[in-house]
Amino acid sequence: MDAADFVNLLVSALLLAGIYAAMSVGMTIIYGVMKIVNLAHAGFLMLGAYYVLELHERLNIDPLVGSVLAFPVFLLAGMLVHWTLVKRIPVSDQPTLASLLLMFGLWLVLQNIGYLIWGSSDRSILTSRTLSSMHLGPITIPTVRVIVFIPAVCSLGLLEFVLRKTWYGRAVRALMQNRYAGRLAGIPVEKMARLTFGVGIGFAGAAGGLLAQLYSFSPDFGHGFLLRSFVIIVLGGLESFWGAAAGALVLALVETFSILVLPAGYQPAIAFSLLVLALVLLPGGIAGIFAKKHRWA
Amino acid sequence: MAEALLRVEALDAAYDAVQVVWGLNLQVQAGTVTSLIGSNGAGKTTTMNVIAGTLPARRGEIIFRGEDITTKPPDLRVGMRLSLIPEQRQLWPRMTVEENLLLGAFPRRLRGKAKENLKNIYEMFPRLGERRKQYAGTLSGGEQQMCAIGRGLMAEPLLLMLDEPSLGLAPMLVDEIFHYVRVIAARGVTILLAAQNANYALQFSDYCYVMESGRIALEGRSEKLRCDHHVRRAYMGAAS
Ligand SMILES: Nc1ncnc2c1ncn2[C@@H]1O[C@H](COP(=O)(O)OP(=O)(O)OP(=O)(O)O)[C@@H](O)[C@H]1O
Ligand SMILES: [Mg+2]
Numbered sequence: 001m002d003a004a005d006f007v008n009l010l011v012s013a014l015l016l017a018g019i020y021a022a023m024s025v026g027m028t029i030i031y032g033v034m035k036i037v038n039l040a041h042a043g044f045l046m047l048g049a050y051y052v053l054e055l056h057e058r059l060n061i062d063p064l065v066g067s068v069l070a071f072p073v074f075l076l077a078g079m080l081v082h083w084t085l086v087k088r089i090p091v092s093d094q095p096t097l098a099s100l101l102l103m104f105g106l107w108l109v110l111q112n113i114g115y116l117i118w119g120s121s122d123r124s125i126l127t128s129r130t131l132s133s134m135h136l137g138p139i140t141i142p143t144v145r146v147i148v149f150i151p152a153v154c155s156l157g158l159l160e161f162v163l164r165k166t167w168y169g170r171a172v173r174a175l176m177q178n179r180y181a182g183r184l185a186g187i188p189v190e191k192m193a194r195l196t197f198g199v200g201i202g203f204a205g206a207a208g209g210l211l212a213q214l215y216s217f218s219p220d221f222g223h224g225f226l227l228r229s230f231v232i233i234v235l236g237g238l239e240s241f242w243g244a245a246a247g248a249l250v251l252a253l254v255e256t257f258s259i260l261v262l263p264a265g266y267q268p269a270i271a272f273s274l275l276v277l278a279l280v281l282l283p284g285g286i287a288g289i290f291a292k293k294h295r296w297a
Numbered sequence: 298m299a300e301a302l303l304r305v306e307a308l309d310a311a312y313d314a315v316q317v318v319w320g321l322n323l324q325v326q327a328g329t330v331t332s333l334i335g336s337n338g339a340g341k342t343t344t345m346n347v348i349a350g351t352l353p354a355r356r357g358e359i360i361f362r363g364e365d366i367t368t369k370p371p372d373l374r375v376g377m378r379l380s381l382i383p384e385q386r387q388l389w390p391r392m393t394v395e396e397n398l399l400l401g402a403f404p405r406r407l408r409g410k411a412k413e414n415l416k417n418i419y420e421m422f423p424r425l426g427e428r429r430k431q432y433a434g435t436l437s438g439g440e441q442q443m444c445a446i447g448r449g450l451m452a453e454p455l456l457l458m459l460d461e462p463s464l465g466l467a468p469m470l471v472d473e474i475f476h477y478v479r480v481i482a483a484r485g486v487t488i489l490l491a492a493q494n495a496n497y498a499l500q501f502s503d504y505c506y507v508m509e510s511g512r513i514a515l516e517g518r519s520e521k522l523r524c525d526h527h528v529r530r531a532y533m534g535a536a537s
Binding site: 167170171173174177178180181182183184185186187188189190 | 349350372392399408
């Protein structure tokens with residue numbers, strides 16, 4: 001492999017990491033605040049993809065704009081799901097079987113709604129960008145990857161800002177670290193949970209729209225991405241955003257560079273192997289490594 | 298006597314099937330310091346959590362400012378200016394001291410005044426001001442307690458409940474923390490203080506309840522209880 005190939009792979013890994021991070025962040029925030037592993041995440045990724053497809057085909061709305069438009073719609077849908085279903089399961093500081101079953105069931109329902117409406121054939125979103133590529137010296141990048149990377153990273157930056165600087169964001173971080181203290185400080189936990197569930201689903205919908213510009217999809221879409229999100233979150237230590245970004249980067253690098261040594265058919269096994277490795281070697285995730293060096297109680 | 302600021306009546310509290318507080322009656326008069334003493338596992342923390350609303354009452358009533366708050370969620374109680382500074386401080390370790398304090402003013406009514414109140418807290422606890430950008434998890438035990446007290450004060454409570462504020466602190470720091478509690482009381486905040494160490498609590502409070510295995514065993518004016526034979530032997534380390 002020469003240097004240009006290497007740089008090419010590195011750039012595509014970085015671009016991939018951006019979308020991976022945006023894809024997993026919805027799951028991270030929901031887990032952090034509610035300790036619920038949102039297995040239905042994949043279902044909302046899939047719905048996000050079809051939402052953007054429909055907007056594109058019926059109203060000729062650019063899929064990038066469609067992805068941005070997905071956020072508020074899925075946010076409201078998420079809040080509705082919380083209000084009707086999620087709030088009924090007992091609050092816990094640990095993931096509970098009840099919450100896993102509920103989210104898994106919801107995923108199945110969403111999937112079947114998908115089959116009912118769109119059938120089982122593969123769809124994809126084609127625009128003028130889809131087949132074009134950019135050349136920067138020796139590096140060649142598919143344009144659409146860059147176009148998708150930018151909003152992904154912007155949305156993460158925006159989320160980070162909200163988490164640092166707003167009352168809502170600080171309360172989210174507080175609930176992640178100590179829910180009991182949050183209640184004592186007067187944070188209305190159920191309202192916060194509803195809003196956060198909405199934000200998490202909003203991110204899932206938007207990320208689904210972004211992914212739909214890169215991959216073809218069917219109502220079964222999201223399987224592989226659910227597993228990847230899971231790996232990223234576990235690598236990231238489950239409730240840290242920088243950790244999740246680092247996890248996304250690690251996964252993207254490993255996946256991208258593995259094509260040098262592994263046949264494409266083994267690709268799906270990579271995420272799974274990383275998951276097992278992370279669970280065995282890094283119970284605190286990447287953030288856990290740094291935490292040990294500081295005196296974080 | 299005027300209507301008490303806080304009145305707890307016939308309160309039962311339980312963790313799932315295990316009942317740990319039985320028929321507790323308690324009153325806190327406005328402008329006073331009331332203490333709740335009792336040994337390990339007597340039920341002080343449980344009682345305070347029920348009053349704060351983080352643990353539901355099994356039976357009984359909690360009346361605060363003349364209003365029945367028994368089933369109100371904790372955030373509404375904070376909104377009514379009832380705050381608990383919990384046992385073990387319960388800070389957010391990976392947030393800065395300033396963020397910890399600011400979140401004490403989360404209820405909407407308080408947000409406008411948060412900056413000003415923050416300044417007052419830093420005046421009261423200069424050490425927190427010096428460490429404002431530091432993660433709360435990196436503070437010493439005494440500083441963590443100050444931060445927890447500061448966070449509670451950000452909500453401008455009328456009634457401040459303190460659960461073992463001296464827990465795990467060196468004797469010198471215990472004095473310092475109680476000095477601050479005295480300052481807060483002098484500003485007119487009503488205080489309900491839970492402690493294992495009866496010496497401090499009795500010196501410090503106007504009225505005292507003694508809890509034993511989930512029930513009020515004894516109550517009275519603190520100066521009287523200080524001379525009580527049973528209290529001296531059981532809680533003040535006096536020889537029998
Ligand atoms: N989360 C819990 N689940 C079950 N039982 C509990 C729980 N917390 C406390 N208990 C039990 O309730 C009883 C009262 O405990 P509590 O913490 O209220 O006592 P305390 O007076 O605050 O004691 P200490 O002085 O040690 O803080 C104890 O027997 C304790 O074991
Ligand atoms: Mg206690």
